[in-house]
Amino acid sequence: MKKILVGLAALCLGAALGTGAFAQEEAHGGHDEANPTHFPILKPEELDWSFAGPFGRYDKAQLQRGLKVYREVCAACHSMRLVSFRNLEDLGYSEAQIRTLAAEYEVQDGPNADGEMFTRAAIPSDHFPSPYPNDEAAAASNNGAAPPDLSLMGKARTVERGFPTFVFDVFTQYQEGGPDYVHALLTGYDETPPEGMEIPEGTHYNPYFIAGKSLAMPKPITDGQVTYDDGAPQTVDQYSRDVSAFLMWAAEPHLDERKMIGFRVVLFLLLFIGLLWMTKRKVWSDVPH
Amino acid sequence: MSGGHSTYTPTSAVGRWMDARMPLPRLVHDSFVSYPTPRNLNYAYTFGGILSVMLVAQIVTGVVLAMHYTPSTLLAFDSVEKIMRDVNSGWLLRYLHSNGASMFFIAVYIHIFRSLYYGSYKAPRELLWILGCIIYLLMMAAGFMGYVLPWGQMSFWGATVITGFFTAVPVVGQSIQQLLLGGFSVDNPTLNRFFALHYLLPFMIAGVVVLHVWALHVTGQTNPTGIEVKSKTDTVPFTPYATLKDALGMMVFMLLFAYFVFYLPNFLGHPDNYIVANPLKTPAHIVPEWYFLPFYAILRAITFNIGPIDSKLGGVLAMFGAIAVLFFVPWLDTSKVRSAVYRPWYKLFYWLFAINAIFLGWLGSRPAEGAYVIMSQLSTIYYFGFFLVIMPLLGLIETPRRLPNSITEAVLAKHKGSAAAHPAGATAAPETKA
Numbered sequence: 001m002k003k004i005l006v007g008l009a010a011l012c013l014g015a016a017l018g019t020g021a022f023a024q025e026e027a028h029g030g031h032d033e034a035n036p037t038h039f040p041i042l043k044p045e046e047l048d049w050s051f052a053g054p055f056g057r058y059d060k061a062q063l064q065r066g067l068k069v070y071r072e073v074c075a076a077c078h079s080m081r082l083v084s085f086r087n088l089e090d091l092g093y094s095e096a097q098i099r100t101l102a103a104e105y106e107v108q109d110g111p112n113a114d115g116e117m118f119t120r121a122a123i124p125s126d127h128f129p130s131p132y133p134n135d136e137a138a139a140a141s142n143n144g145a146a147p148p149d150l151s152l153m154g155k156a157r158t159v160e161r162g163f164p165t166f167v168f169d170v171f172t173q174y175q176e177g178g179p180d181y182v183h184a185l186l187t188g189y190d191e192t193p194p195e196g197m198e199i200p201e202g203t204h205y206n207p208y209f210i211a212g213k214s215l216a217m218p219k220p221i222t223d224g225q226v227t228y229d230d231g232a233p234q235t236v237d238q239y240s241r242d243v244s245a246f247l248m249w250a251a252e253p254h255l256d257e258r259k260m261i262g263f264r265v266v267l268f269l270l271l272f273i274g275l276l277w278m279t280k281r282k283v284w285s286d287v288p289h
Numbered sequence: 290m291s292g293g294h295s296t297y298t299p300t301s302a303v304g305r306w307m308d309a310r311m312p313l314p315r316l317v318h319d320s321f322v323s324y325p326t327p328r329n330l331n332y333a334y335t336f337g338g339i340l341s342v343m344l345v346a347q348i349v350t351g352v353v354l355a356m357h358y359t360p361s362t363l364l365a366f367d368s369v370e371k372i373m374r375d376v377n378s379g380w381l382l383r384y385l386h387s388n389g390a391s392m393f394f395i396a397v398y399i400h401i402f403r404s405l406y407y408g409s410y411k412a413p414r415e416l417l418w419i420l421g422c423i424i425y426l427l428m429m430a431a432g433f434m435g436y437v438l439p440w441g442q443m444s445f446w447g448a449t450v451i452t453g454f455f456t457a458v459p460v461v462g463q464s465i466q467q468l469l470l471g472g473f474s475v476d477n478p479t480l481n482r483f484f485a486l487h488y489l490l491p492f493m494i495a496g497v498v499v500l501h502v503w504a505l506h507v508t509g510q511t512n513p514t515g516i517e518v519k520s521k522t523d524t525v526p527f528t529p530y531a532t533l534k535d536a537l538g539m540m541v542f543m544l545l546f547a548y549f550v551f552y553l554p555n556f557l558g559h560p561d562n563y564i565v566a567n568p569l570k571t572p573a574h575i576v577p578e579w580y581f582l583p584f585y586a587i588l589r590a591i592t593f594n595i596g597p598i599d600s601k602l603g604g605v606l607a608m609f610g611a612i613a614v615l616f617f618v619p620w621l622d623t624s625k626v627r628s629a630v631y632r633p634w635y636k637l638f639y640w641l642f643a644i645n646a647i648f649l650g651w652l653g654s655r656p657a658e659g660a661y662v663i664m665s666q667l668s669t670i671y672y673f674g675f676f677l678v679i680m681p682l683l684g685l686i687e688t689p690r691r692l693p694n695s696i697t698e699a700v701l702a703k704h705k706g707s708a709a710a711h712p713a714g715a716t717a718a719p720e721t722k723a
Contacts, residue, residue, distance in 0.1 A: 082367070082370050082374065148564075151370075152370075152564070155555055156561070158560040169553075175554075175555060175556065178560070258551055262547065265551060266551070272540055273544065280533040280537050283530065283533055287525055289525075
């Protein structure tokens with residue numbers, strides 16, 4: 001009992017120290033609104049995602065809408081080089097549909113027997129072609145900042161959660177920092193910068209941007225820009241949700257399978273632990289220990 | 290303890306034939322079946338077994354991953370993504386391996402803290418402890434090099450920062466760093482040698498583990514009372530008693546492991562490692578894996594020059610010193626009593642040390658600026674103070690509580706006490722286990 005008490009006291013002390021430090025950080029950073037030092041200026045909103053939690057699954061209709069947004073808007077500048085057309089079967093498309101969709105793209109192939117490179121219609125095993133021939137061309141067309149590849153965007157951007165939130169995240173299974181961030185960024189362009197803040201030429205203020213007060217990408221999408229045929233609202237908010245979910249799928253295509261197997265594994269382990277515990281108790285029952 | 294004569298009697302003709310030529314079954318029987326273990330071991334003592342299983346798991350998943358991985362700066366990142374996307378169950382293998390490394394470190398930290406609490410390092414187990422420290426060092430090397438292999442931003446910049454430490458060494462620093470890197474900066478030769486070493490180190494660890502277990506089976510295990518085994522009633526045979534307890538502990542640990550692999554696979558990693566390494570773009574904050582953070586905080590706590598030692602060398606010395614000091618713990622602890630159970634003051638300082646270590650880890654994840662630097666310095670002082678001042682002094686001035694005469698006496702006294710304090714049927718109350 002004493003040990004537990006001492007342990008608890010020590011834990012409280014640690015927590016006190018931790019919160020003290022945290023308070024200090026809050027006081028130390030970000031008071032001068034025009035010259036913030038910690039980014040993002042605003043934390044992304046936590047949304048409800050169909051793929052969150054232990055039984056989360058991707059919403060195929062949402063992924064299909066997200067793909068549409070990617071193809072009609074994002075793909076103008078952003079590549080998605082790790083995803084191939086055949087992967088789109090996960091979104092509920094048939095093989096024939098994927099064949100048709102792939103054929104809308106041209107990819108470079110070769111060399112042929114004459115040693116010439118040639119272009120041909122894409123087939124399902126091809127990856128999504130990049131909008132630019134190389135990174136230098138991408139940078140040159142975009143004021144020197146090459147638009148990042150989106151294949152892993154769902155996992156490559158996460159706003160730091162801080163203490164103690166990151167501890168709670170273990171129990172709430174929060175793994176949606178990526179899509180929350182993408183959604184916040186895409187919907188965050190309409191905010192006006194605070195009085196006195198200087199926005200560098202050619203960049204755009206966005207308080208949700210992870211690495212500064214403004215970024216090179218202008219507001220990419222407006223209400224009604226992409227036509228949905230399933231009746232979903234054609235708003236920036238909805239587009240952002242859909243494309244964020246789609247990018248999460250692109251980054252983590254086996255999420256559904258992972259959570260499904262995970263449930264079985266955890267169930268098995270719980271049963272096995274129960275049986276082991278009873279066996280262990282029986283075996284040790286005659287030995288005081 | 291294992292010096293006693295063997296009780297193994299082969300029952301089959303094959304067993305007798307084998308026993309006369311190479312008594313491997315006898316060795317296994319004596320080590321894992323009839324081997325006497327103290328009857329009062331709690332679940333903190335199951336982590337040795339857990340660690341063995343984790344080492345095997347890491348080697349098995351690692352060997353399969355190596356079949357699909359390409360150690361080239363041009364292909365490494367994409368080959369890992371290929372594993373994640375196209376290799377059958379590749380995502381599972383990779384998440385098992387990357388989270389397995391974290392679980393390995395969680396288990397080893399509990400194992401080390403168990404030793405510190407119960408004084409397991411004290412004579413005659415100094416060598417056992419030192420072998421453990423060597424395993425820990427090898428694990429750190431393996432963990433660091435493994436983190437470089439996916440060739441993400443944190444891989445690259447972590448490798449740059451950590452190999453940069455060696456340049457702080459006077460005269461030969463530059464040469465050591467260039468030897469490690471195979472060039473002047475982290476590049477293809479670095480990745481190739483790190484891959485080769487990452488494949489080699491686990492087998493070296495396995496070798497030292499054999500020595501570690503051997504040393505353990507010569508001296509026998511300690512136990513929560515810290516009193517050596519005196520009679521047969523103090524022990525129970527390894528099988529079924531310890532086997533079942535270890536298996537239960539192991540499966541609970543596997544549950545934690547599975548929880549992370551299947552539901553939080555990227556919680557312990559850094560998002561920047563999903564961005565391909567770019568030597569021209571430095572991340573805003575370079576942080577190592579979580580299990581190195583306390584040492585990283587100690588490194589950055591030294592912000593001042595000490596005589597001829599500049600702050601950079603000072604930081605590196607402090608960081609390596611923080612690990613080196615572990616090797617001397619058996620001689621730094623002057624207490625006659627082994628276990629913290631009978632040392633009220635040591636117990637207090639021990640828990641403060643544990644909290645301080647976690648706090649250092651958190652500080653290691655913060656940028657090195659403002660109040661964090663001062664807090665890191667205070668925490669670093671306590672880290673070293675615990676080993677270099679508290680351990681030697683406390684053993685001399687502390688009055689320990691009265692020790693029971695034997696393990697059996699301690700167990701029976703506790704049992705009688707709890708039986709009297711609780712109504713019948715409540716004897717399995719978990720708090721009486723500790």
